[in-house]
Amino acid sequence: MTSEEPTDRDDALVRQWMQEFAAVPLPQGRLPEAQLLWWKAELLRKWDEERRAIAPIERAEPVTVTIGVIGALVLMLTLWQSVPGPTATLIFATVVGVAALVGIATMMLRQLRS
């Protein structure tokens, strides 16, 4: 053992010093009551559960909107040729476009709210 290695005496010194240090009183704390902490944790637990419950819905929402928009576009393209005249085509395209915009806006609003 070299002189730099802690001896049993050093260990005892450290241990005793730590005990004395631990006995030094701490300043007054601002810890809340146990009851308050318990109810705060209960509330957080409920929020956690809610978040877990709606997570799949939130994940699926953009997918459903995207499928809806793609479906509308496919429908428009499929029926494009069967629609007679330029005015009817314009009305049809407007309806599909508005539906797509409403879908996207709904998705964005929901995301903003969360």
Add this chain to the structure above:
Amino acid sequence: MNEAAFHSFYTTTAGPLRAFVARTLGDFGQVDDMVQETYLRLLRMDGLPDDTVQVRKLAFRIASNLMADEWRRRRRTGSQPESAVEPGAPPPDPALRMDMTRVFNQLNPQQRQMLWLSCVEGADHREIASAIGVREGSVRVLLHRARKKLASLLK
């Protein structure tokens, strides 16, 4: 754990946990917030054991992790501890108290945690390893170095 059990657990552990955080964190600015966060995380855990000894160990582990996050944040942002002095610290002998705090703060955060857990909480190597997230085999060496450094500071 029900509310009554938590009340009893909190009464017996809040003091030691607060002392552990205050002394190893090295400042008093965030101690109470960190202790509160420790209990909130503990209560939100799934499958909390019924054995209060195990729960107490878990609480110290959570507090250790929170302190490690804080030290990482300080290193990243280069920020200083909020308050190294003890606001409203009780008498007697404030000079001696400050001196002891100053000596202890010369150890690195991990050494402070290890020495506190070993010498004050009476934790064994496995418990220390679990609390501070190092391998059990490393604890012996790291604790030896921490003791050596503190001994040299005290001489």
